[in-house]
Amino acid sequence: xTDVALSLSGLxxxxxxxxxxxxxxxxxGFELVRGETLGLVGESGCGKSVTxxxxxxxxxxxxxxxxxxxxxxxxxxxxxxxxxxxxxxxxAKVAMIFQEPMTSLNPVYSVGAQIGEAIxxxxxxxxxxxxxxxxxxxxxxxxxxxxxxxxxxxHELSGGMRQRVMIAMALACEPEVLIADEPTTALDVTIQAxxxxxxxxxxxxxxxxxxxxxxxxxxxxxxxxRVVVMYxxxxxxxxPVEALFARPLHPYAAGLxxxxxxxxxxxxxxxxxxxxxxxxxxxxxxxxPRGCRFEPRCxxxxxxxxxxxxxxxxxxERDVRCHFPLA
Amino acid sequence: xxxxxxxxGLSVHFPVSTGLLSRGGRVVRAVDDVSLSVDAGETLAIVGESGCGKSTLxxxxxxxxxxxxxxxxxxGVDVTRLxxxxxxxxxxxxxxxxxxxxxxxxxxxxxxxxxxEGLVIHRLARGxxxxxxxxxxxxxxxxxxxxxxxRPHAFSGGQRQRIGIARALAVSPDLIVCDEPTxxxxxxxxxxxxxxxxxLQAELGLAYLFISHDLKVVEHLAHRVAVMYxxxxxxxxPAASIFAxxxxxYTEALLSAAPVPDPGARRARLAIAGEPPSPLSPPSGCxxxxxxxxxxxxxxxxxxxxxxxxxxxxxxxxxx
Ligand SMILES: Nc1ncnc2c1ncn2[C@@H]1O[C@H](COP(=O)(O)OP(=O)(O)OP(=O)(O)O)[C@@H](O)[C@H]1O
Ligand code: SF4
Ligand SMILES: [Mg+2]
Numbered sequence: 001x002t003d004v005a006l007s008l009s010g011l012x013x014x015x016x017x018x019x020x021x022x023x024x025x026x027x028x029g030f031e032l033v034r035g036e037t038l039g040l041v042g043e044s045g046c047g048k049s050v051t052x053x054x055x056x057x058x059x060x061x062x063x064x065x066x067x068x069x070x071x072x073x074x075x076x077x078x079x080x081x082x083x084x085x086x087x088x089x090x091x092a093k094v095a096m097i098f099q100e101p102m103t104s105l106n107p108v109y110s111v112g113a114q115i116g117e118a119i120x121x122x123x124x125x126x127x128x129x130x131x132x133x134x135x136x137x138x139x140x141x142x143x144x145x146x147x148x149x150x151x152x153x154x155h156e157l158s159g160g161m162r163q164r165v166m167i168a169m170a171l172a173c174e175p176e177v178l179i180a181d182e183p184t185t186a187l188d189v190t191i192q193a194x195x196x197x198x199x200x201x202x203x204x205x206x207x208x209x210x211x212x213x214x215x216x217x218x219x220x221x222x223x224x225x226r227v228v229v230m231y232x233x234x235x236x237x238x239x240p241v242e243a244l245f246a247r248p249l250h251p252y253a254a255g256l257x258x259x260x261x262x263x264x265x266x267x268x269x270x271x272x273x274x275x276x277x278x279x280x281x282x283x284x285x286x287x288x289p290r291g292c293r294f295e296p297r298c299x300x301x302x303x304x305x306x307x308x309x310x311x312x313x314x315x316x317e318r319d320v321r322c323h324f325p326l327a
Numbered sequence: 328x329x330x331x332x333x334x335x336g337l338s339v340h341f342p343v344s345t346g347l348l349s350r351g352g353r354v355v356r357a358v359d360d361v362s363l364s365v366d367a368g369e370t371l372a373i374v375g376e377s378g379c380g381k382s383t384l385x386x387x388x389x390x391x392x393x394x395x396x397x398x399x400x401x402x403g404v405d406v407t408r409l410x411x412x413x414x415x416x417x418x419x420x421x422x423x424x425x426x427x428x429x430x431x432x433x434x435x436x437x438x439x440x441x442x443x444e445g446l447v448i449h450r451l452a453r454g455x456x457x458x459x460x461x462x463x464x465x466x467x468x469x470x471x472x473x474x475x476x477x478r479p480h481a482f483s484g485g486q487r488q489r490i491g492i493a494r495a496l497a498v499s500p501d502l503i504v505c506d507e508p509t510x511x512x513x514x515x516x517x518x519x520x521x522x523x524x525x526x527l528q529a530e531l532g533l534a535y536l537f538i539s540h541d542l543k544v545v546e547h548l549a550h551r552v553a554v555m556y557x558x559x560x561x562x563x564x565p566a567a568s569i570f571a572x573x574x575x576x577y578t579e580a581l582l583s584a585a586p587v588p589d590p591g592a593r594r595a596r597l598a599i600a601g602e603p604p605s606p607l608s609p610p611s612g613c614x615x616x617x618x619x620x621x622x623x624x625x626x627x628x629x630x631x632x633x634x635x636x637x638x639x640x641x642x643x644x645x646x647x
Contacts, residue, residue, distance in 0.1 A: 043513035043514075043515065043516075044484070044513050144601075158602050160602055161602070188376035188377055188540065188603075189376070189540065189542075189581060189584040189585050189586075190376065190580055190581065190584045190599055191602065192584065192586070193584040193586075196586075215513060215514075216586065217514065217588045218543075218585070218586030218587055218588045219586045220588075221586065221587065221588045221589055221590045221592075221593075222586045222587070222590075222593060241590045242590045242591065245588065245589060245590050245591075246591075255515065256514060256515055257588070259514050259515045259517070259518035260514055260518075260543065260588055261518075261521065261543040261544055261546065261547035261548075262543075262547075263543060263546065263587060263588075263589075264546075264570070265546055265547055266546050266549075266566045266567045266570045266571075267567060267570060267571055269567075271546065271547055271548070271549070271566060271567075272525045272547065272548065274522055274525070275518040275521060275522055275547070276518070277515060277518045277519045277522065278515045281483055281485070281486075
């Protein structure tokens with residue numbers, strides 16, 4: 001059975017910080033199955049982007065260092081590739097889209113030129129063919145009047161259209177894996193719904209695996225089949241989406257879900273009720289707790305939690321990093 | 328009881344320069360003929376997507392931007408006609424909390440200066456009394472008193488938003504315009520700030536004009552909701568009634584597009600085609616007609632529907 005498109009294990013990344021080094025992610029791993037969407041969730045700074053950027057060798061080498069880990073894509077380990085080898089894999093086998101398409105598009109070239117460039121990087125086609133293919137990609141991502149829009153510059157497009165262009169570029173060479181880091185966070189909800197629908201549709205027709213990085217639990221519930229929850233650089237829970245939302249095992253995941261304002265509160269006369277919160281704040285990477293990283297804020301903590309960091313343990317089809325997981 | 332805040336036929340039009348030949352007098356109708364009211368102690372939420380004019384509306388109410396036409400009354404006083412001195416005095420009672428907790432606080436000022444600024448401007452406290460008051464305000468929003476001597480960069484996003492709320496509270500306002508105060512925050516931090524806003528309202532009888540695109544937050548907080556599209560209010564009703572029955576097709580689309588944090592609830596959406604039109608060239612008739620599944624040619628593209636009367640007001644020829 002080799003349904004696994006990408007398998008990440010033991011990823012640890014450190015950053016230079018005030019004379020020393022801090023670990024932004026530690027021992028992170030997951031398997032991305034062909035044709036599935038895996039959600040990577042957690043709050044700001046928990047290490048989602050560091051994880052996804054390291055898969056493509058996009059971390060800033062001046063400050064960041066991959067300490068250990070393996071990211072297997074078929075025969076190759078993405079974390080061991082040279083910059084030259086990586087540039088061949090990037091786009092062809094693994095592609096990425098980001099939150100703010102404007103910063104990833106070059107403002108001085110037309111979108112057609114940029115998509116064409118992405119194609120010609122990996123395929124030996126003429127400019128004319130590349131342009132024709134760019135137009136067909138634009139129509140595939142449902143940009144109206146693609147023959148005209150192919151000559152448009154990024155600033156002439158709305159945020160939603162620019163994200164479609166980014167998707168077109170990412171899909172130019174039909175990658176096996178698409179990494180999408182907060183792809184709809186900057187968009188309005190009606191546009192977000194369209195982009196998410198477009199991604200699912202393309203996924204179905206091309207069979208690619210999607211790693212969807214987001215802080216939005218609603219988006220994850222809508223599109224992911226399995227979810228990885230991170231806290232302070234660690235994976236704390238890994239589970240199928242239904243199981244996770246129905247009954248989170250990790251106290252942090254449970255706290256996160258409870259703090260979402262409930263839908264339908266106005267109908268039940270429950271608006272403005274006090275929302276359950278997670279007390280305190282996320283620890284700084286420079287002073288992580290010695291035991292469980294969530295211990296100082298955890299309503300379930302017991303003495304052992306402050307002493308000993310829990311390992312990630314399997315419970316059937318899911319994994320949880322907690323000494324006393326919720327029943 | 329007369330409402331605390333009443334806006335009648337409020338419009339804000341911005342002139343646009345269209346390059347060399349910009350004498351045509353073209354304008355963007357950012358806010359177009361909006362009427363609303365907010366009672367003391369009440370939350371009116373303004374919802375809509377980016378560019379629909381909700382922030383401009385919030386600013387126009389405080390006269391942080393000048394309305395082009397229309398009337399704003401605050402506690403019986405016509406705000407639109409006040410001179411600068413009178414306006415400054417009235418601002419003591421109308422405050423604002425902004426979306427971005429990073430750019431809305433001056434990084435060079437200490438928290439004491441930021442929170443105490445209004446007290447100094449309005450000569451409400453000085454010296455030790457000022458410090459005591461700032462300390463109380465910080466404690467009230469859940470920050471340590473010794474936060475006073477630090478500068479904004481020493482705080483997280485959620486803490487900065489608390490500083491922004493303390494600053495608004497300092498002068499004991501009756502109304503706070505909150506422009507997306509939690510949308511830059513993580514959900515667990517958002518919950519803390521929402522709880523704080525609810526508590527402060529119950530305690531101090533504050534009214535909020537709460538601007539947001541997040542419908543979960545709006546349903547949690549709002550007593551009444553106004554939905555805006557392209558500068559206009561298209562639906563306005565008590566929260567319980569709008570969340571039970573969305574009458575305007577745009578409200579329906581907005582609610583059905585919002586992702587629900589429940590994998591069991593994945594559902595068919597009411598898809599609306601395309602993107603919001605540019606406010607520079609609004610469509611004829613009903614501004615929503617090009618995207619509307621209910622639009623009837625010959626009617627919706629010709630005539631603009633008026634907002635019906637309360638309690639569940641809607642601007643649509645074919646409301647649900
Ligand atoms: N270039 C860098 N130099 C130093 N530290 C960094 C750098 N990039 C990221 N970090 C740190 O690594 C940690 C994880 O950051 P990361 O960007 O992965 O978080 P995230 O989960 O993607 O957050 P968000 O939801 O805000 O995007 C943070 O503490 C961050 O400050
Ligand atoms: S290990 Fe202990 S402190 Fe950590 S999450 Fe589990 S119960 Fe809480
Ligand atoms: Mg990120």
